[in-house]
């Protein structure tokens with residue numbers, strides 16, 4: 856089942872504000888994910904825990920994908936501004 860969260864916005868100003876809010880939320884998630892990744896790397900190195908190190912690698916994949924999503928938002932934003 857497909858589920859959409861994006862509201863139907865007709866005004867360009869509202870759409871612009873909505874995109875800014877979405878980017879801010881994405882940056883917050885990236886900050887949390889990146890912080891947890893660093894904490895897991897440090898904890899894994901200090902305790903010698905392979906589980907923490909491997910989960911840090913897993914968090915890196917999440918962080919990498921979120922970064923890609925932020926880049927795509929930026930491209931969409933620039934395209935929207937130029938048209």
Ligand SMILES: [Zn+2]
Nearest residue numbers: 913914916917
């Ligand atoms: Zn995951």
